[in-house]
Amino acid sequence: MAADQSHRFAGPADLHLHSNHSDGTEAPAEVVRQAHRHGLATIALTDHDRTTGWDEAAAEAARLDMTFLPGMELSAKHEWRSVHVLAYLFDPEDRALRAETDRIRSDRIGRAERIVRNIGRDYDLHWDDVVAQTTLDATVGRPHIADALIARGIVRDRTEAFDGILHPREGYYEPHYAPDPLTAVRLITDAGGVAIIAHPVTTGRDRMMPVAFIERLIAAGLGGFEIEHRENTAAGKKVLRDLAVKHDLIVTGSSDYHGGGKPNRPGENTTSDEMVARLISRASGSAPRYP
Numbered sequence: 001m002a003a004d005q006s007h008r009f010a011g012p013a014d015l016h017l018h019s020n021h022s023d024g025t026e027a028p029a030e031v032v033r034q035a036h037r038h039g040l041a042t043i044a045l046t047d048h049d050r051t052t053g054w055d056e057a058a059a060e061a062a063r064l065d066m067t068f069l070p071g072m073e074l075s076a077k078h079e080w081r082s083v084h085v086l087a088y089l090f091d092p093e094d095r096a097l098r099a100e101t102d103r104i105r106s107d108r109i110g111r112a113e114r115i116v117r118n119i120g121r122d123y124d125l126h127w128d129d130v131v132a133q134t135t136l137d138a139t140v141g142r143p144h145i146a147d148a149l150i151a152r153g154i155v156r157d158r159t160e161a162f163d164g165i166l167h168p169r170e171g172y173y174e175p176h177y178a179p180d181p182l183t184a185v186r187l188i189t190d191a192g193g194v195a196i197i198a199h200p201v202t203t204g205r206d207r208m209m210p211v212a213f214i215e216r217l218i219a220a221g222l223g224g225f226e227i228e229h230r231e232n233t234a235a236g237k238k239v240l241r242d243l244a245v246k247h248d249l250i251v252t253g254s255s256d257y258h259g260g261g262k263p264n265r266p267g268e269n270t271t272s273d274e275m276v277a278r279l280i281s282r283a284s285g286s287a288p289r290y291p
């Protein structure tokens with residue numbers, strides 16, 4: 001399929017963008033317009049644990065003659081590490097995957113309430129403040145709590161919130177349910193999608209999964225890694241590049257744009273046309289939307 005279809009899209013491609021259906025600050029159509037303004041021709045919307053932004057984003061991409069790949073960033077967990085698995089071109093109606101994302105999203109609500117209750121012991125912050133920062137029934141996360149802290153004048157921006165009150169070391173943090181990465185990769189692959197580990201080598205407590213475990217993910221169907229991402233370390237990227245060559249994997253580069261919620265700009269990292277073609281040819285769950 002890729003060979004026939006590859007002429008139908010052209011880069012630059014940014015395959016990791018968030019809207020207000022999760023923790024981005026802009027509606028899906030606005031995310032697409034921002035991507036277009038930054039010179040992108042191919043994009044994916046990858047909201048955390050949900051697919052409800054696809055239709056709006058796809059319609060705007062069509063209007064702007066851009067290629068749209070349906071995507072999602074699935075929350076997973078390996079031991080204490082939060083692991084994010086990007087999922088592309090899967091079937092959004094797949095029952096097992098939907099059951100898992102429903103479970104993650106509903107558990108995230110109780111978890112966010114627990115974090116807010118913890119913070120409320122020391123600061124003037126209430127659950128209503130968080131609800132006020134959440135559009136639709138967006139996937140709730142710490143970024144929405146950060147926005148509530150900003151609205152209350154307790155911190156200046158999301159970065160300050162994450163470096164302080166929301167950081168696990170401060171003692172307010174609570175975990176949420178997430179599948180282990182092997183389950184995540186299998187669910188995505190079984191739904192006809194391609195699983196790519198997002199920002200696999202960030203510093204701090206989320207540091208890289210052991211290589212032996214990553215090789216188990218590869219055996220379970222992992223498609224590749226997001227290597228060019230501002231939070232990946234140089235040393236980690238080298239390990240990933242070597243692994244990608246050894247196992248003939250897909251490698252991507254992306255911005256992880258969150259609108260005004262993070263400094264990341266659309267297109268600050270991009271994915272090559274060759275890799276986009278490989279993603280498309282490997283997937284069978286849903287079709288890319290060409291201009």
Ligand code: AMP
Binds near residue numbers: 159163262
């Ligand atoms: P959660 O999944 O609720 O624990 O929150 C993690 C989310 O917070 C990630 O998806 C990131 O997009 C976002 N995030 C992490 N660190 C920062 C930061 N320093 N500034 C803004 N957003 C962040």
Ligand code: FE
Binds near residue numbers: 018023048258
């Ligand atoms: Fe996010």
Ligand code: FE
Binds near residue numbers: 073
């Ligand atoms: Fe992520």
Ligand code: ZN
Binds near residue numbers: 018073256
């Ligand atoms: Zn992301």
